[in-house]
Amino acid sequence: MKLKNLLALLVTLLLALAIILTLNNNTLFPAFGDVDLADRVSGQYLDSAQIDEIGAANIVTAIVVGFRGFDTLGEVTVLFISSLGVALLFGASRKQKRLDADFSPNFMLRVGSRVLFGVILTVGLYIILHGHLTPGGGFPGGTMIASAILLLYLADDQFRAKIKGFKILESASGSLYVVIGLLGLVLATYFLQNFLPAGTVGNLLSAGIFPILYILIGLKVGSEISGIIDNFLTEEDAK
């Protein structure tokens, strides 16, 4: 058994070596740190004309929500379906109770977690709102909102009942994303086309539909991940 593992390790390391050597010999594959963006699509993204058209200071955001917004819709769908799947696997219909965490929250924890909840929620919202200007955006922001909710969850025994409302948020934010895409098809010419003015680069209210989309992504991600965490923290009632 041990010998077999050693052999497997040897084979995999040889594989890594082969990949590295092949890439080193590859004339078209650029050496690390030595890339010419003029050869790539990205050179065109960095064109000042393109940036003005999009109006987002953070070029990664411009790509994620703008140029490749369709990928992001797919990405949100991946989270959606894995949240659905987790609920399905844990049998959401059966009677359930919260995971017993072996401790009961005292007064300090309860108050402290409320305060922290507010702080984390604010930071999460800030990150989402400024996604087109600074690093961050819908995905980390949404996850922060979900973690704020997780905190309340740990502190409050009665919280589970309220979390069901997330289903509506989850459905509405996802549907709105597609609807905005369809509006682009109707009001402009193409699916997901920016039909609002781009504004000035660097302003909070710039970049047309992209901040709206990022907020929707944030809400969607937040509600999906809350749903996933909720399911992971629930166990079947023994009775």
Added chain:
Amino acid sequence: MTAFDILSLILGVMMVVIVFVAIHAKKMISAVLFLSLVSMLAVVAFVMLKAPDVAITEAVIGSGLVTSLFVFTLLATRKEGVK
């Protein structure tokens, strides 16, 4: 050799070693914690490679969320085992 090269050499070797330890860890929980450590080192690497968006996302989702999901799973099944 610049400071960047030295730093990336150290970082790369550390990550490979920790990955190896994580894969061969005896206990499940230690494998998960080593994974979390690798993820945090990856965050450092992302910052070094000038990818702040990715670094934030990896820090929050990669090392935060994924680790907690692993821990919740282990927690829930450990309790089942006791019963």
Added chain:
Amino acid sequence: MSAVLLIAVPLLAAFLSILSKKIAPYLLLAAALFNIVILFFLPEGFVIIGGFVQPLGINLLFDPFAKIALFLVNGLVLVIAFLNLKAFAGFASILLVALAGLNGLVLTNDLFNLFVFLEIAGIAGYLISVSNKKPVHTFHYVVLGAIGSSLYLFGLIILYAMFGTLNMVGMIEMIETGGNYADLILPFVLMFIGLGVEAKLLPFNSWVKGVLGKSNTMSGPMIASVYAAAIAFVLGRLINNLFQFEGPLLTVVLVILATGIVLGETMAFASTKAREILLYSAVAQASLIALLFVNGVVIWAVFLIVANALSKTVMFLVINKAAGDTGSDDVNDLQGLFAKNVLVGIAFTLAALSVMGMPLLVGFVIKLNFLTALAAANQIAFVAIILIASLVEGIYFIRLLVKLWYRGDKDLDVKYGLSFKIVFVVIATALLVFGTYSAPLNQLDNGVDTIAEVINNG
């Protein structure tokens, strides 16, 4: 009207469907029906998304190749959803996402977008396999699927680093003008293996036995017919246009695919479980389809995908319903299944005979044509291998049919509903009609896949 509706509408329906469990199955039927209707009216060509022309943004390519695939996928999903309206109502949202993912997979003209849709369809597929209630098999499927898509992404990123674009047409143009063949082997092999896992090509198909061997009337036809067909279309398009297999690599790929055909048929021959016979036959057919694409026989490979998907739908539905009702899929336990269900038996027999390639059925026309094309391309060795494989296939299918028709000691109590019977009759009739009247099939040629045309004409 734009082909993006084919993806957007099922997705919107999926997001809405989680609000009410009751209407979800009807949303699924409505979305699939809507897609089939608009397929008749959609104009062919590139579909730009977000207003960014290639290579800046993502675009879709809606051509005859994609159209055939979309009719097949949406039609079969409609049929499967209709048949399982009551039994698997809880899976409606997942099937909607699967539908959107598969449509996107077939339509997209962007290699990274392809990866995203591969993951969407893949995760939906894992969840469909959850309905088998065999978590270990589902787990193997998840792990292998994740490895497959990671390998695909790895190869894709190497290509991006080399050529600086993600657009499929753009990439092919760049490779034709400035590609050094030796540099392309690694990314092509990685991407081919990655997709080969999903397309159940040997030796990357160890998940298939677990997932399909215990399948039911929803997961069986979904994964064996719909998923297999969609992935085969995508793999075919990439083999046909992007991947260049030359010299020793071509030999290796061809030998692997030929081995896949032979081993698949041999394993089907050796098995006594009805579902395993069907799934190993499907493994062999997947390799056969890939072999045809590698040899450039595009149109007959396309028809083979369609005919196989239709036949396999009937066969998996018949066997899985019987296995679900009797609790066993051993051939001996199903003896005499058709003694009472004569109509179902006839449909199953026609489907099996079509897969074998018997005259009067569509499978015969297809087999005859692709064997002629292979012979014309001087691939006599493959003609011989396919003929021997067909012989083995013939023996085990006849053996299966004889068992199922002859009444055994005990009576089987398997009843097929009216909706099942209608579907069986319609598909069997289609197989028979196109087998005797094959003129429409001959009208199309290898030009259904328009990427080469686009690149040559600018």
Added chain:
Amino acid sequence: MIQYAAIVIFVLGLYGILVNRNVIKMIVSLNVMEIGLNLFIISIGFIYDGIAPIITSTEAAGALIYVDPLPQALVLTAIVIGVGTTALALAVAKSIHRVHGTFDLNEVGDLQ
């Protein structure tokens, strides 16, 4: 250097999936593989002397060298997809544990 490390991490993740028979450790290896892949993707977009692709002042846009933003956008997508897969795999692992009472595939055996 980071690029080589990324390739080695990717391959080690693959190795981990092959040699481990424990479901949780297999998922850990899967995540290791994804981290390696993400690092590799970012590394092909890196440029020495490049800065993060965020425009701080409008007029300087042409003068500065930015690192390639597209791989970063792709990795954002890949990370989230990875989380989706991991969550699902863990849920499946939990139901394996519920049915068979163990995470070890060797103990589950072939009797299903």
